[in-house]
Amino acid sequence: MTAVISLNQVAMVFPSLQGLGSVQALEDINFEFRDNEFVVALGASGCGKTTLLNVIAGFLPPTSGDIKHKGEPVTGPGRDRGVVFQKHALLPWLNVIENTGFGLKLQGVAGAERRARAMENLALVGLSDFENYPIYQLSGGMQQRVGLARALTCDPDMLLMDEPLGALDAFTRENMQELILDVWRKTRKVVFFITHSVEEALFMATRLIVMSPRPGRITHEYELDFYQRYFDTGNARQVKSSPDFITMREEILSIIYGEEVQEQPL
Amino acid sequence: MKLGIFSRRKPEAVDQFGVPGRGNSTAISAATIVLILGGWWVATQLELVRPLFLPSPEMVISKFNKIACTDYYFEHLLVVLGARAEVTAKCFGFSEHTLHEHILWSLYRVFGSFFLAVVTAVPIGVAMGMSRYARGVFDPPIEFYRPIPPLAYLPLTIIWFGIGESGKFFLIYLACFAPIAINARAGVRSVSVEQIHAAYSMGATSGQVIRQVVIKAALPEILTGMRVAIAFGWTTLVAAEMVAAKAGIGVMVLNAARFLATDIVFLGIVVIGAVAFVFDFIMRRIEGTLVPWKGKV
Numbered sequence: 001m002t003a004v005i006s007l008n009q010v011a012m013v014f015p016s017l018q019g020l021g022s023v024q025a026l027e028d029i030n031f032e033f034r035d036n037e038f039v040v041a042l043g044a045s046g047c048g049k050t051t052l053l054n055v056i057a058g059f060l061p062p063t064s065g066d067i068k069h070k071g072e073p074v075t076g077p078g079r080d081r082g083v084v085f086q087k088h089a090l091l092p093w094l095n096v097i098e099n100t101g102f103g104l105k106l107q108g109v110a111g112a113e114r115r116a117r118a119m120e121n122l123a124l125v126g127l128s129d130f131e132n133y134p135i136y137q138l139s140g141g142m143q144q145r146v147g148l149a150r151a152l153t154c155d156p157d158m159l160l161m162d163e164p165l166g167a168l169d170a171f172t173r174e175n176m177q178e179l180i181l182d183v184w185r186k187t188r189k190v191v192f193f194i195t196h197s198v199e200e201a202l203f204m205a206t207r208l209i210v211m212s213p214r215p216g217r218i219t220h221e222y223e224l225d226f227y228q229r230y231f232d233t234g235n236a237r238q239v240k241s242s243p244d245f246i247t248m249r250e251e252i253l254s255i256i257y258g259e260e261v262q263e264q265p266l
Numbered sequence: 267m268k269l270g271i272f273s274r275r276k277p278e279a280v281d282q283f284g285v286p287g288r289g290n291s292t293a294i295s296a297a298t299i300v301l302i303l304g305g306w307w308v309a310t311q312l313e314l315v316r317p318l319f320l321p322s323p324e325m326v327i328s329k330f331n332k333i334a335c336t337d338y339y340f341e342h343l344l345v346v347l348g349a350r351a352e353v354t355a356k357c358f359g360f361s362e363h364t365l366h367e368h369i370l371w372s373l374y375r376v377f378g379s380f381f382l383a384v385v386t387a388v389p390i391g392v393a394m395g396m397s398r399y400a401r402g403v404f405d406p407p408i409e410f411y412r413p414i415p416p417l418a419y420l421p422l423t424i425i426w427f428g429i430g431e432s433g434k435f436f437l438i439y440l441a442c443f444a445p446i447a448i449n450a451r452a453g454v455r456s457v458s459v460e461q462i463h464a465a466y467s468m469g470a471t472s473g474q475v476i477r478q479v480v481i482k483a484a485l486p487e488i489l490t491g492m493r494v495a496i497a498f499g500w501t502t503l504v505a506a507e508m509v510a511a512k513a514g515i516g517v518m519v520l521n522a523a524r525f526l527a528t529d530i531v532f533l534g535i536v537v538i539g540a541v542a543f544v545f546d547f548i549m550r551r552i553e554g555t556l557v558p559w560k561g562k563v
């Protein structure tokens with residue numbers, strides 16, 4: 001398998017804000033995103049997940065180390081890496097389909113083709129009937145689906161998702177997990193997905209990385225296949241309540257909580 | 267709309283307990299207006315105040331007819347329609363101009379300056395929001411002159427520009443410029459960094475980000491700035507027209523005051539108020555169509 005994105009000894013240091021010393025947000029990250037992978041990063045707040053995503057997206061230049069996209073160094077944001085944000089970041093002066101086709105408009109693609117490709121991706125996220133709605137009339141889950149369709153319309157190699165389901169209610173969240181997996185199955189983009197939820201991480205990942213704070217680093221890595229069981233059975237609840245899923249969940253939780261206990265100043 | 271939850275607007279909230287300022291105030295506003303006008307009429311009718319200080323509504327209306335040459339134009343219309351042979355009514359106006367000439371001159375000055383202020387202040391305000399260099403250059407002069415009353419630098423504009431139109435334009439332009447630039451700059455801050463990041467990660471150039479994301483996001487604030495600016499423009503108009511203007515609502519009021527023609531002063535005030543109100547009403551309508559997302563995101 002070829003690496004779509006490779007990180008080599010990436011480190012990120014933020015200067016101190018209140019004279020408390022600088023913060024090592026990322027330390028010695030070596031990682032490869034390979035074709036067809038759905039990589040989920042999990043960890044407590046402040047473990048550098050979002051920093052890692054911003055570095056890959058090109059929004060933050062790393063303090064040291066290098067990032068390569070198919071062998072070419074990454075120097076800034078680009079069309080090859082689509083981003084879905086925690087808050088949808090859609091443009092409220094455009095309606096659903098205009099938002100979805102915005103990337104193509106930036107590239108100067110003609111109206112008709114823009115529309116056709118935007119409609120394709122809206123259909124993929126199940127929003128075909130909402131093309132002319134203003135985005136502020138959509139629910140939070142629908143807005144995130146537009147955000148996903150918008151990123152897909154630029155046809156990137158990789159999708160970076162920064163806690164895209166963090167602001168949604170529990171029911172919508174579970175539906176969205178299935179929807180994103182279904183979209184991933186159809187498009188086979190490389191995905192880097194950040195979450196706080198252990199269950200979500202286990203359910204969706206082909207590869208799970210657990211990160212730990214101070215300094216931010218990858219401490220554990222797992223290859224998982226719960227997503228495959230969902231594809232086979234179509235029953236997410238059954239996957240999530242199976243004994244090995246629960247065992248795995250407790251193992252990950254004990255890693256994360258264990259670290260927090262160690263970090264107590266007492 | 268197909269689904270209830272997507273209907274354009276939520277039904278008017280029920281009179282819920284504790285919501286600040288709940289309920290509709292239109293009827294009360296109407297009552298207030300009636301009360302003020304009625305009080306004015308009664309006070310003059312009972313001759314509580316001398317007409318020099320408070321002219322009656324009838325006097326103001328008849329002055330309006332006289333200065334606006336209502337009879338003259340009405341007879342003109344009848345002649346055109348063939349219902350009358352010739353125009354016998356005379357047209358006097360005030361200060362050698364009819365009311366609509368005064369109004370047009372003032373509109374020309376206010377909106378001309380306002381237009382110039384919009385086309386310069388919006389780019390400069392956006393630049394101030396986007397770049398520390400632009401902010402560093404423009405912030406000190408704007409913040410310095412902004413609180414100075416236009417009357418204080420009126421003499422300077424006469425020295426610089428003489429008594430022609432350019433000095434008047436400059437004065438009103440300065441009054442309009444600061445609120446638009448400051449609001450445009452503040453508007454830039456209402457764009458979220460995620461929106462900008464999203465655009466860049468879809469391959470946008472920095473020019474596209476400014477034109478298609480930043481300026482659009484700043485539009486609600488820019489429109490607010492324009493509303494504030496036009497109010498400042500009207501405020502400054504009278505000062506600008508104090509200097510050797512022949513026609514204009516400000517001139518009309520100032521000349522009337524010189525002759526103690528209080529009814530014309532009243533008329534001028536009402537006209538300025540009415541024009542400003544109409545413009546603000548139009549601007550709010552434009553806001554509704556141009557930035558329907560305002561306050562909803």
